[in-house]
Amino acid sequence: MLAKPRQPDAGTEAQVLAEAVALDALYGHLSPVEVIARTATERFVGEIAAVSSFGADSAVLLHMISEVDRKLPVIFLDTGKHFGETLDYRDALAADFGLTDIRIVTPDEAALARIDPTGNLHQTSTDACCDVRKVEPMARGVEPFRAWFTGRKRFQAATRAALPVFEQVGPRFRINPLARWTTSDLADYMRKHALRENPLVAYGYLSIGCFPCTQIVKPGEDARSGRWAGQAKTECGIHLSGLEQSLTDASL
Numbered sequence: 281m282l283a284k285p286r287q288p289d290a291g292t293e294a295q296v297l298a299e300a301v302a303l304d305a306l307y308g309h310l311s312p313v314e315v316i317a318r319t320a321t322e323r324f325v326g327e328i329a330a331v332s333s334f335g336a337d338s339a340v341l342l343h344m345i346s347e348v349d350r351k352l353p354v355i356f357l358d359t360g361k362h363f364g365e366t367l368d369y370r371d372a373l374a375a376d377f378g379l380t381d382i383r384i385v386t387p388d389e390a391a392l393a394r395i396d397p398t399g400n401l402h403q404t405s406t407d408a409c410c411d412v413r414k415v416e417p418m419a420r421g422v423e424p425f426r427a428w429f430t431g432r433k434r435f436q437a438a439t440r441a442a443l444p445v446f447e448q449v450g451p452r453f454r455i456n457p458l459a460r461w462t463t464s465d466l467a468d469y470m471r472k473h474a475l476r477e478n479p480l481v482a483y484g485y486l487s488i489g490c491f492p493c494t495q496i497v498k499p500g501e502d503a504r505s506g507r508w509a510g511q512a513k514t515e516c517g518i519h520l521s522g523l524e525q526s527l528t529d530a531s532l
Contacts, residue, residue, distance in 0.1 A: 297448040308445040312341070312457035315445060317348045319427065319455055327426040328455075329353040329383075331418070334370040335488040337466050339475040341431040341458060346377035353381045355421040355428070359413040360387060361402070361490035369478050376476055385421035387413045402492045413490070427453035433461055436487065 303323070307315055320328055330345055332338050332354055345352055356370055374382050395401065395412045402409040422428050433456070434443045447454040458466075470477065480488055484496035 304446040330429040
């Protein structure tokens with residue numbers, strides 16, 4: 281059984297929600313780099329990290345972060361089911377941008393042995409697989425911080441259409457600097473700064489997760505349609521309430 285993580289001294293959930301709403305009104309209209317700078321160097325100094333999948337368009341957020349603070353912790357979740365190209369891309373981007381604090385979190389070995397001993401759990405329950413390989417490890421990864429950046433954007437899926445820049449997750453803050461950006465904005469930034477592209481994008485992988493559950497996106501479909509294709513599932517859980525539950529639940 282995993283130890284129950286320490287909770288941050290950040291007030292009640294209602295207080296954090298009210299503050300997230302206030303921060304969204306104050307900073308939500310700013311450019312992504314300004315959002316990063318205001319929060320990383322003023323509001324949450326020493327208490328903030330970034331979460332990155334090193335996926336299809338991760339280079340944009342990571343480059344912006346490197347322009348503000350190359351020492352900012354970047355949490356990468358290694359599920360044990362990544363494409364080899366993703367792992368190579370992670371190392372290449374870290375070198376490109378001079379990122380000095382890449383923190384790799386992995387599934388708990390005892391939990392894997394108990395819940396997914398054959399490594400084939402994704403074939404029978406993608407939710408259970410995500411819980412043990414993504415949600416619980418990511419909860420451990422963000423546990424030391426009061427806030428973290430993500431690269432989520434509104435255009436990626438209908439479930440993200442109203443995504444704010446600042447969100448409350450229990451007693452913590454989740455910040456989405458690129459929430460309002462479009463595919464054109466991302467492409468323009470990539471070209472302007474000559475950023476390295478994830479090699480899987482050229483094959484049609486527009487949202488990249490674990491290789492057993494990621495497919496090429498068909499023309500006209502949203503960017504996340506290749507994730508868990510054919511299922512009602514649209515999120516792994518690390519961006520939903522399951523993350524906060526995992527922060528306080530030692531059942532996994």
